[in-house]
Amino acid sequence: MDGVRLGLDISARQRHARVFNLGDRKDPCARTPAIILLDDDVNLPENIAPFICSRIDDNLPPSFLIKGRAALCPPFDNFSPEWEFIQGHVYPPSLSDTDGKSNGSITPILSLSLQRMMHDSNIVDIEHPSIIVITDAIQLSSRSREFVEAMLTVRETFPSSLIWCPGLSGPDNIAFLTWLGVDLHDLSRTRQAHAAGALLTSNGPRKINLELEGELTFELQINQWKNEISTIRDSINNFNLRELVEKRILNYPKSVEQLRHHDYLVYERKMKSSARHVSKERILQCNSPLIRTDPIIMEWSNKISKYYTPHKTRQKLLILLPCSARKPYRNSKSHRRFSQDIGNVLATEISVTSPLGLVPRELEELWPASNYDIPVTGHWDAEEKLIVTNALSGILKRVNFELIINHSGFSLGSEFCGINVIETTNDNFSEEIQKAKKELNLENETPKTKRMIEYHTISNWNYGNSNWLDGSKLVGKGPHWKIEKSGKPFARWNHLNSSFSFSKASLPVLAETNTLPFAKIKLPENWNGDVFGPMIVSFDENIRVGDVVLLFDEKDVLIGSGIAQAPAWEWNHGCGRLAKIRHRL
Known part of the structure; x- marks a missing residue:
């Protein structure tokens, strides 16, 4: 079995949905959402279907082989990976309280069911798998809250793993599954629809229009996938996947139910996937x-x-x-x-x-x-x-x-x-x-006083305190005031993304007042880049995309600040850039 890891990078993200680049980050050969082919599937280009999965025996529980159809693993000089995995016993979700033995694979492919999540201690603190197969996805999806809670837990626990829910996907629900964090999809439902003489579209299955579309061919089915995957990738890049999801879930009442459960669960988990600061172009x-x-x-x-x-x-x-x-x-x-x-x-x-x-x-x-x-x-x-x-x-x-x-x-x-x-x-x-x-005998206030009150209110809203503003004053001309402290530039308001831009001189005060989220990192020799997953020692669980994060070394010495590119849950062994350096001390 090939034990190497996939080459992964992230080119776009929106909450729990990501576009992973697969292969060499300089020249990726595929992106997610992507298709994983099964036995007897039609041949598709590697850039949309980078994996193929085949059953390799008739045993129970069965074993499978997942192969890369392109150079997906370092050093990217041949087709890889080639991984075998055992599915393990799959108990129905109604028996999730049963402490049975699964015996499924763990790494590099984790075979996972709701029952195994609840009872198998072997999957606690494991090395991050490359692919996670949700073996009971079809049955689990009928139990809406358990399904979205399981997906949320898996996605946030294993941020650098690709997730696959066999038999669940189609052009009609891939947008919603991507929103939940699912990365890989198969053609099982499309084959079933085709056998029944129906075209599985982004709006659900329907009969073919012979007058306009001609005979039902599998090429028409694949075009539905290509169109929807292209739309999803574009939506993530433009931060409007939520709007697409709200359209697609109207296909099925169960999907509406699941989105509502997902919304409440994310809110209850203190918004770990949401951004706090966005560009003014984002609506x-x-x-x-x-x-x-x-x-x-x-x-x-x-x-x-x-x-x-x-x-x-x-x-x-x-x-x-x-x-x-x-x-x-x-x-x-x-x-x-x-x-x-x-x-x-x-x-x-x-x-x-x-x-x-x-x-x-x-x-x-x-x-x-x-x-x-x-x-x-x-x-x-x-x-x-x-x-x-x-x-x-x-x-x-x-x-x-x-x-x-x-x-x-x-x-x-x-x-x-x-x-x-x-x-x-x-x-x-x-x-x-x-x-x-x-x-009411109301007095007037100066524009400068009014703006300073706004800054205090904004700081309390975003950070929980405004102590860093004590002893500061506004200088310059409105509306582009600058915040000064002890005669030194301290911060200014950034109208482009509605956030404070802090000066290097302000960082020690921000650390003393516990204003900003923080992260502790181990410094590579001659470090002059940004912050990536392998550097993380510990981090604040309140980090959101766009936050200014204070950076400390392993001796708790403040070394600078960065702008978070990923939410806190991705800082736990996530891939790609986690923070872009802003200041170095």
């Missing part, structure tokens, strides 16, 4: 009600309800505003007009929107509030109303505002949570603001 499309269970949306609305607290100087007057098509809202014509009417008065401004619920002015530059789009009808359904009122009620439990001026168009009545509400229109908005300013 979260909120075109379907399914987006409301997206962990990104749930995290935002729940944090607003449970944790957001306005600055102590802004706790008399609450002004509710409508959202705008242009993001951040402050750049829109309507919000510039609102700002002129409000002036520099000390008040809390919150925009009402769907599906996020509420977006405070201090946080509107953050993802996803600054990068989402939604069709606007002016109608609020029952669930949207509940999201808004729950979030607002949560804030009002912590802050005793004296008055709410509601200019959002979202009806609250004349009183909400015991606080007087004044509904306004464009005709009387400015007048009511001035009246409230006089009655």
Whole structure:
């Protein structure tokens, strides 16, 4: 048996979905999602089907041989790998509590079932396998929560392994399976559909249209795979796989059920796969009600309800505003007009929107509030109303505002949570603001003070504290303020990805105040590159894509910082670049 590992690199990722490059990283011969051929399958190009799996005996449990159809393993001078594995006994998921013996292979191919995951201690702390075969995938998929939980656990435990669910994939569900982290797929369901005279498409099986498509051929079936795999790879590269998944899961109620379970599980696991900072070109499309269970949306609305607290100087007057098509809202014509009417008065401004619920002015530059789009009808359904009122009620439990001026168009009545509400229109908005300013004896604040309060709020939201800002001041001209401390440049706000760009001088203070996530690495000789998996000694489990990560050596000496390219779960023996170096001390 060939014991070498696959040549793997990652060219694109979105949450748990990745595009792996297979083979030589300088000239990969295949990418995922990819097909693994079985006996008697049609011959396909190696760049879409880099593996073939054959049964090698008639024993029970059976043994199989997986061969590379291209040079996939170092030194990339011949076709490789060539691995045998034993499937092991496969118990149905209903017997997962049975402590039976599986006797399946472990490495380089791990034969895995739900029962084995629960009872086989031999698979704990094993060397990362190259391929993981989920042997009971078909049966397990009928138990939605157990299925997505198993896939999530396997994906996050073995970030550099390729996952295969035999017999489960088709052009109609490969997008969703890729979203769960599955990398390899086979043609079993396509062969079944073909035998039944049906074409298995991205929308499910259907009869062929003889007038337009001619006779049903297997080439037509393969074209469905090629088109969908190309679409998925492009979607991951452009960070819009979620939108594609929301379309495809409508093929089957079970898939909708599984996505909802997956969303809640990811949210409960503290969003380990989500990004915190993204480029301004990346847009979260909120075109379907399914987006409301997206962990990104749930995290935002729940944090607003449970944790957001306005600055102590802004706790008399609450002004509710409508959202705008242009993001951040402050750049829109309507919000510039609102700002002129409000002036520099000390008040809390919150925009009402769907599906996020509420977006405070201090946080509107953050993802996803600054990068989402939604069709606007002016109608609020029952669930949207509940999201808004729950979030607002949560804030009002912590802050005793004296008055709410509601200019959002979202009806609250004349009183909400015991606080007087004044509904306004464009005709009387400015007048009511001035009246409230006089009655509540509200003072004004300078633009510089206003921006510093926003920086404190953003830091508390992202990092849990803003202690690093103590003793700092803003210099320069707005809106591109610079943060200075002890006469030295400390940080500035990066409008391109809505994050703080920290100077080298700020790193010791950020370490002392436990502001940023960290990682401990072992330094190669003459190290001048980025951070890769073999260098990792330990890491913060809260790392998200785009985070600034403080880097320490094995003696706990701060040596610099990097920008995370992968979420925390990939830092556990993951492949590819994990962080791009920003500063060296």
